[in-house]
Amino acid sequence: MDIILPGAHNLESCDTGFTCLVVDDVLAIDAGGLSTNLSFTAQQNLKAILLTHHHYDHIKDLPAIAMNFYVSGNTVSVYGTREVYNELTSHLFDGKLYPNFMERPPEKPTVRFIEVEPYRSFKIDDYEVLPVPVKHGVPAVGYQITSPDGQAIFYTGDTGPSLEECWQHVAPRLLIVEVTMPNELEEVAVEAGHLTPALLKQEMLVFQKHNGYLPRIVTVHMNPEMQEEIETQLQEVAEALGHPVTPGYEGMRLKL
Ligand SMILES: [Zn+2]
Numbered sequence: 001m002d003i004i005l006p007g008a009h010n011l012e013s014c015d016t017g018f019t020c021l022v023v024d025d026v027l028a029i030d031a032g033g034l035s036t037n038l039s040f041t042a043q044q045n046l047k048a049i050l051l052t053h054h055h056y057d058h059i060k061d062l063p064a065i066a067m068n069f070y071v072s073g074n075t076v077s078v079y080g081t082r083e084v085y086n087e088l089t090s091h092l093f094d095g096k097l098y099p100n101f102m103e104r105p106p107e108k109p110t111v112r113f114i115e116v117e118p119y120r121s122f123k124i125d126d127y128e129v130l131p132v133p134v135k136h137g138v139p140a141v142g143y144q145i146t147s148p149d150g151q152a153i154f155y156t157g158d159t160g161p162s163l164e165e166c167w168q169h170v171a172p173r174l175l176i177v178e179v180t181m182p183n184e185l186e187e188v189a190v191e192a193g194h195l196t197p198a199l200l201k202q203e204m205l206v207f208q209k210h211n212g213y214l215p216r217i218v219t220v221h222m223n224p225e226m227q228e229e230i231e232t233q234l235q236e237v238a239e240a241l242g243h244p245v246t247p248g249y250e251g252m253r254l255k256l
């Protein structure tokens, strides 16, 4: 599997993009930075977009992607929970903000929404996809993607601590996990449903207890204004775990 991170942060600027990833050029997870950071060709290659939750930084580029597909006469499948569907149809694809690409063109709507259910795996081409609930301020799932050759990645999306239940359902070789804030903001992080480096360490120890190993760990959704501090603290976590923890960045490529 080839994984690209078009965006790896929680704030957008000319240097940073909202967190999203693309697997083997065809499968995207989250859409905050998809049209901003992908060429038209790369966008047209996408067959499916999986959404973890409905927060703006994870859905922002959906209307732009949809317009690009609409103009070229192509369609794209968007996957998410019932809650995500409700928010998209209330606020983004409501026919007021922009054309409703879930209904236009009538004969073949550009966006085909497919509802997912926690713990119920499904196939997209030869990939097996498993949505697993995580702990965030709104209903949210992470996705485990398993390729035809049996390699698995798990992307948490936005999550706070207490992932014990989640870890019992996944066994990835590569974990792409959010770490939004530095340790001194732990209270804010827990309140909002995010992780700090220290909280990640606790979660990884629980992961290890359940699964007997540690996956390759790449962090995303970092606050770029606090990045230096977060990276120093992630280094301390890596030393404590005796296992590398790598901060993600825009354009990062990962191979499995
Ligand atoms: Zn969020």
Ligand SMILES: [Zn+2]
Residues within 6 Å of the ligand: 010, 055, 057, 058, 158, 221
């Ligand atoms: Zn977010």
